Amino acid sequence: MVSGVAVASAAGANAAVIRAGSTSLLCVLIAVPLVLLLLLSVTRHWSYPGLWPDALQWSQWRVMLSGDRGLLDALVSSLLIAVIVAVGATTAGFLTSQRIAGHRRRGVLLMLALLPFAISPVVLGVTLNYGFIRLQLAASLWGVILAQFLFAYAYAVLLLSGFWNTRIAALSELAESIGADRFQIWWRVRLPLAAGLLGVSLFQTFLISWFDFALARLIGAGRVQTLPLLVFDYFGSGDFRLAAACGVLLVGLPLAAVLLNRRLLAWPLTAASSRV
Amino acid sequence: MLTAGAVILALAFAGLYSVGVLGLLSESWTTAHWRYVLFESGVWSALGFSLALTLVTLGLATVAALATVLIVDMRVRRGPFAVLVYAPLAVPGIVAALLSYQILGDAGLLSRMAHAVGWIRSPAEFPALVFDRLGVGIILTHFAMITPFFVILFDRLFENERVAELRQLAYTLGATRMQALSRVVLPLLLVRALPVCAVYGVVLMGAFEVPLLIGARYPTMISVEIYSRFASYDLTARPQAYAMATLYLLLVLAAWSVALRWRPRPAQTPR
Amino acid sequence: MIEMPRLLSAAALTVLLLACSPSSDDSTVDPRSLDWPEIVKAARGETVYFVMWTGDPAINRYMREFVVPHLHKRHGITLEIVPGQADIPSMLMTEIEAGQTVSSMDMVWINGQVFYQLRQIDALYGPFTSKLPNDLFVDWDNPMIAIDFQQRVNGYESPWGNVQLLLITDTERVAHLPRTPRALAEWIHAHPGRFTIDSEFTGLSFLKSLMYAFADSPQELQGSFDRNVYNKLKNRVFEWVRGVRADLWREGRTFPKDVSQLHQLFANGEVDFTMSFNDGEVDNKVAVGLFPKTARAYALKTGTLQNTHYLGIVARSAHKPAAMVVANFLISPEAQLEKLKPEVWGDGTVLAMERLPAPWRSRFRNVPGRSRAPERDALQLFARPEPAPQYMIRLDEDFRNEIVRQ
Numbered sequence: 001m002v003s004g005v006a007v008a009s010a011a012g013a014n015a016a017v018i019r020a021g022s023t024s025l026l027c028v029l030i031a032v033p034l035v036l037l038l039l040l041s042v043t044r045h046w047s048y049p050g051l052w053p054d055a056l057q058w059s060q061w062r063v064m065l066s067g068d069r070g071l072l073d074a075l076v077s078s079l080l081i082a083v084i085v086a087v088g089a090t091t092a093g094f095l096t097s098q099r100i101a102g103h104r105r106r107g108v109l110l111m112l113a114l115l116p117f118a119i120s121p122v123v124l125g126v127t128l129n130y131g132f133i134r135l136q137l138a139a140s141l142w143g144v145i146l147a148q149f150l151f152a153y154a155y156a157v158l159l160l161s162g163f164w165n166t167r168i169a170a171l172s173e174l175a176e177s178i179g180a181d182r183f184q185i186w187w188r189v190r191l192p193l194a195a196g197l198l199g200v201s202l203f204q205t206f207l208i209s210w211f212d213f214a215l216a217r218l219i220g221a222g223r224v225q226t227l228p229l230l231v232f233d234y235f236g237s238g239d240f241r242l243a244a245a246c247g248v249l250l251v252g253l254p255l256a257a258v259l260l261n262r263r264l265l266a267w268p269l270t271a272a273s274s275r276v
Numbered sequence: 277m278l279t280a281g282a283v284i285l286a287l288a289f290a291g292l293y294s295v296g297v298l299g300l301l302s303e304s305w306t307t308a309h310w311r312y313v314l315f316e317s318g319v320w321s322a323l324g325f326s327l328a329l330t331l332v333t334l335g336l337a338t339v340a341a342l343a344t345v346l347i348v349d350m351r352v353r354r355g356p357f358a359v360l361v362y363a364p365l366a367v368p369g370i371v372a373a374l375l376s377y378q379i380l381g382d383a384g385l386l387s388r389m390a391h392a393v394g395w396i397r398s399p400a401e402f403p404a405l406v407f408d409r410l411g412v413g414i415i416l417t418h419f420a421m422i423t424p425f426f427v428i429l430f431d432r433l434f435e436n437e438r439v440a441e442l443r444q445l446a447y448t449l450g451a452t453r454m455q456a457l458s459r460v461v462l463p464l465l466l467v468r469a470l471p472v473c474a475v476y477g478v479v480l481m482g483a484f485e486v487p488l489l490i491g492a493r494y495p496t497m498i499s500v501e502i503y504s505r506f507a508s509y510d511l512t513a514r515p516q517a518y519a520m521a522t523l524y525l526l527l528v529l530a531a532w533s534v535a536l537r538w539r540p541r542p543a544q545t546p547r
Numbered sequence: 548m549i550e551m552p553r554l555l556s557a558a559a560l561t562v563l564l565l566a567c568s569p570s571s572d573d574s575t576v577d578p579r580s581l582d583w584p585e586i587v588k589a590a591r592g593e594t595v596y597f598v599m600w601t602g603d604p605a606i607n608r609y610m611r612e613f614v615v616p617h618l619h620k621r622h623g624i625t626l627e628i629v630p631g632q633a634d635i636p637s638m639l640m641t642e643i644e645a646g647q648t649v650s651s652m653d654m655v656w657i658n659g660q661v662f663y664q665l666r667q668i669d670a671l672y673g674p675f676t677s678k679l680p681n682d683l684f685v686d687w688d689n690p691m692i693a694i695d696f697q698q699r700v701n702g703y704e705s706p707w708g709n710v711q712l713l714l715i716t717d718t719e720r721v722a723h724l725p726r727t728p729r730a731l732a733e734w735i736h737a738h739p740g741r742f743t744i745d746s747e748f749t750g751l752s753f754l755k756s757l758m759y760a761f762a763d764s765p766q767e768l769q770g771s772f773d774r775n776v777y778n779k780l781k782n783r784v785f786e787w788v789r790g791v792r793a794d795l796w797r798e799g800r801t802f803p804k805d806v807s808q809l810h811q812l813f814a815n816g817e818v819d820f821t822m823s824f825n826d827g828e829v830d831n832k833v834a835v836g837l838f839p840k841t842a843r844a845y846a847l848k849t850g851t852l853q854n855t856h857y858l859g860i861v862a863r864s865a866h867k868p869a870a871m872v873v874a875n876f877l878i879s880p881e882a883q884l885e886k887l888k889p890e891v892w893g894d895g896t897v898l899a900m901e902r903l904p905a906p907w908r909s910r911f912r913n914v915p916g917r918s919r920a921p922e923r924d925a926l927q928l929f930a931r932p933e934p935a936p937q938y939m940i941r942l943d944e945d946f947r948n949e950i951v952r953q
């Protein structure tokens with residue numbers, strides 16, 4: 001009996017060691033690439049087979065922040081576009097998902113609304129290209145915004161459709177029965193309840209735009225410069241250090257936000273678990 | 277009003293395809309492009325390749341995430357890992373591809389580590405993990421990008437579905453560890469995670485940045501195939517790109533309709 | 548459904564929007580009707596979008612640190628560089644199809660068979676070169692300049708630079724330079740895994756050079772495209788490739804995507820050869836420390852391709868006067884001299900020495916020579932003109948289908 005307990009606790013101790021060990025390993029695996037990115041952005045020279053750069057320098061960052069070569073412009077463009085897309089897509093997505101939720105032909109409508117998201121951004125960009133040019137939207141900031149909006153809007157619909165459940169409907173009916181008009185129902189009932197989810201949607205649609213490469217390239221046609229496009233250009237010209245610097249900026253913003261509030265990326269999890 | 281908006285989108289696409297297919301420049305209505313695309317262009321191998329990579333990546337990610345959650349168990353909530361696991365979600369495809377090149381490449385970090393322990397003597401001896409025919413680099417990159425998300429997902433489901441308690445219940449009813457695992461834990465987690473998996477599957481099928489940067493010239497994933505034809509200097513390739521894009525869209529629609537039939541009817545939400 | 552009327556009106560609106568052409572925003576006067584001083588005046592304050600290949604940091608630096616500031620200071624023109632190369636015809640074609648009257652591009656760097664494509668869709672403005680004052684200095688007598696891929700330029704593009712395809716190797720690792728396809732094949736067999744070509748423009752150009760080597764006579768590849776000649780030579784070249792394939796880098800199962808990647812392999816020491824269409828590249832890359840100091844460039848005895856790259860003005864550009872001023876500057880002796888310097892770019896000049904005023908002539912002669920590549924005159928013997936563009940287009944497709952995919 002005593003030995004049984006001893007065995008059990010020994011097994012428990014082993015499990016704890018395995019747990020601790022694998023957790024540490026995973027932490028290292030995640031941290032290394034990020035550290036590498038940072039390191040590359042300040043490298044001067046790093047020859048094979050060194051495991052650490054031969055020489056470091058701040059040149060890449062000086063170039064980035066000096067406003068030379070339009071790097072700051074790309075940053076500003078990216079931010080501007082992403083904010084507009086986020087706000088637009090979330091708003092439209094919120095309204096649309098409500099309409100769809102109450103509809104009889106919900107399935108079909110949902111499918112149509114999600115279409116831009118289901119086809120890859122490349123296919124979206126290729127098919128929209130011609131139309132956008134005729135509408136004078138190609139090679140312009142607004143063209144890229146609109147194209148990304150279409151994609152993000154579809155995603156927002158998907159994300160926000162999980163909000164419209166029986167509870168919300170019941171509360172809305174309750175509000176209506178005590179005399180609230182449509183505006184008040186939205187403003188005082190639905191919006192406050194959805195605040196958290198809307199925040200998540202804003203963040204994620206922001207990310208969709210912030211990270212977008214295909215649409216910015218296809219629709220922007222070289223006139224619109226964003227951070228992901230810069231990373232690609234620098235990668236193509238073999239200048240990995242500058243590519244890494246752009247990458248740090250690209251990753252830094254969302255990383256900071258997520259580490260501060262992990263719930264920003266929480267959506268699909270709550271949706272999945274609320275399908276009870 | 278806004279639902280009509282969604283329908284306009286579908287119509288806009290339709291309008292655009294027909295233009296694309298109708299022949300560009302000064303050509304007349306022709307089926308030559310479609311015939312080429314369907315029979316000679318290798319679009320099916322690109323689609324097959326994309327599908328294969330997607331399934332492999334999803335499979336690997338699911339297994340790895342489940343293993344992580346089950347082994348690391350409740351630790352996920354506290355400690356540095358709980359925070360770090362969110363980090364890869366902030367990394368986009370472009371940057372992930374850049375990092376993969378720097379880590380998995382011939383002269384990358386792994387290669388240098390192998391060199392340091394004496395396994396290889398020069399970059400050429402390092403196995404080709406990027407720009408290779410099997411898409412290993414692509415798989416690994418996508419795997420690294422989505423597994424953390426699955427870990428979080430399974431962990432949340434674990435919590436919300438009270439899997440630990442159900443597992444305990446199974447034990448008291450006499451189940452072995454294996455049985456508890458295969459009949460209680462896994463089904464619960466996997467079934468609940470299926471919709472999210474499907475969404476990620478769709479995203480992976482259309483992956484672009486990663487195969488563009490670190491994929492081989494052949495075989496390529498479908499998005500890269502379409503793009504390279506669209507932007508090619510050989511202008512006769514453009515209609516082919518349009519045809520391929522249309523084909524992809526039709527396939528997605530078809531797959532979606534099928535999935536729609538299969539889905540268990542969700543509870544009716546009232547007005 | 549109740550939504551029907553809304554649906555229909557939405558559809559109608561969309562179709563209407565798509566069908567109507569954008570308004571004609573044509574404020575462009577044809578600059579050819581003006582004299583040069585008027586053109587310069589019209590150009591002031593304008594922005595020119597120049598689409599060029601940005602894959603070489605040295606070239607980018609030349610543009611950024613020499614060309615752009617000069618244009619701004621002297622003519623008040625803002626030159627914006629837009630990355631692009633092979634996708635230029637595609638981009639322009641989209642614009643034309645969509646009925647766009649004003650292009651988003653003003654000037655393009657024409658490299659390779661792009662000229663052919665652009666003329667096919669009538670996307671270039673011209674003839675304009677005779678309007679440029681510096682055109683007097685251009686060596687139009689040289690057939691390599693006046694003819695682009697077997698097509699007469701006819702003033703539709705202005706020559707910018709002249710290059711020849713060379714093999715680059717590290718003399719420390721390679722004792723005797725293989726100068727013929729056979730010698731190269733022997734070297735490859737003796738050193739498995741140390742040679743490869745890229746699957747893009749440069750690699751394909753190397754294969755075209757081999758076509759010259761296997762041709763019954765160099766004249767075969769002149770003139771317009773001949774399907775029989777193509778098939779015959781293609782088969783011979785592919786036979787050579789298949790013969791060495793097993794001993795190529797990575798056993799020939801995969802090829803580097805483009806020449807930048809090939810340069811990386813060479814710089815890392817993974818392969819012992821690379822190749823470049825910029826005969827000045829080796830000096831350039833050694834100077835920045837990318838290539839080893841013992842790197843040398845050379846041409847195959849059987850000949851390698853020489854070609855000229857050009858500047859074109861987009862037919863639907865809204866800034867044609869400014870574009871012409873930019874083109875004029877780029878072919879000025881000053882800009883050409885700077886470009887010729889090995890540490891800057893090393894790109895050959897398209898100006899005829901005898902047409903330049905004396906002081907310029909000596910300046911050009913005194914440019915520090917290339918130490919790691921043969922001089923231009925020595926290379927001329929091995930220079931071969933580009934065959935018709937269809938050769939490249941077919942070769943690209945066939946290489947992909949018959950070699951890469953197997």
